[in-house]
Amino acid sequence: xxxSNAKQANLRxxxxxxxxxxPPILIFSVTNxxxxxxxxxYACAQGRDxxxxxxxxxxxxxxxxxxxxxxxxVLFAGGEPLVREGLLDIAAHHPxxxxxxxxxxxxxxxxxxxxxxANKHIIPVISLEGDEETTxxxxxxxxxxxxxxxxxxxxxxxIVFGSSITLTSRxxxxxxxxRFIRDLKEMGSLAVFMIEYVPxxxxxxxxxxMSTFPISxxxxxxVQLP
Numbered sequence: 001x002x003x004s005n006a007k008q009a010n011l012r013x014x015x016x017x018x019x020x021x022x023p024p025i026l027i028f029s030v031t032n033x034x035x036x037x038x039x040x041x042y043a044c045a046q047g048r049d050x051x052x053x054x055x056x057x058x059x060x061x062x063x064x065x066x067x068x069x070x071x072x073x074v075l076f077a078g079g080e081p082l083v084r085e086g087l088l089d090i091a092a093h094h095p096x097x098x099x100x101x102x103x104x105x106x107x108x109x110x111x112x113x114x115x116x117x118a119n120k121h122i123i124p125v126i127s128l129e130g131d132e133e134t135t136x137x138x139x140x141x142x143x144x145x146x147x148x149x150x151x152x153x154x155x156x157x158x159i160v161f162g163s164s165i166t167l168t169s170r171x172x173x174x175x176x177x178x179r180f181i182r183d184l185k186e187m188g189s190l191a192v193f194m195i196e197y198v199p200x201x202x203x204x205x206x207x208x209x210m211s212t213f214p215i216s217x218x219x220x221x222x223v224q225l226p
Contacts, residue, residue: 001121004072004096011070022069030059030087031079036104039138040197056086063090067097075100082107092119100125102164102193104139105147108154117157125162125193126150130171130180148187155188162191 105126135144
């Protein structure tokens with residue numbers, strides 16, 4: 001993987017000299033569909049038209065072009081990325097890239113587990129909100145235990161994975177502390193992504209468009225667990 005990273009970095013440098021800035025990371029929201037309806041989720045709140053989703057072949061084409069330009073990391077987001085059939089197949093076709101699959105953790109069936117296990121460059125990142133009560137309050141009854149079961153399957157299969165937490169005023173003190181981070185490590189998570197919650201307001205004056213509340217700063221913090 002180190003050799004691939006160096007190759008991609010060199011491609012970016014060559015493109016930079018030609019006046020083309022290529023980002024090392026591609027964040028790709030591959031769908032707005034989801035098997036959950038979490039409170040406060042922008043994908044649900046915006047009510048976007050699902051008929052305009054990119055064809056899976058177009059997703060493959062974009063990733064191939066990004067790789068050719070020098071992109072190193074592809075982050076799959078949603079909605080829930082794993083509702084897109086064939087997405088892991090695409091990732092498997094590009095071992096030179098690192099794929100982070102941000103998921104609610106509920107769709108890792110036996111086939112997905114085996115596919116990820118066979119492709120070390122695919123890294124699942126499963127979502128939590130804190131403890132069982134806090135997670136289920138936002139994501140739905142029983143979700144916490146289902147995610148914990150997924151984490152156990154990933155750990156047993158020696159799959160490298162991380163966890164993602166949306167920081168809010170309700171869970172900040174719970175999750176931003178050493179004990180909680182240590183619990184995630186014991187769960188098997190090797191990295192934690194903490195993302196600041198950005199609430200949105202339905203603005204009737206703007207004919208249904210979403211307006212984002214101002215926030216003091218945006219946070220997207222990745223913590224590698226020792």
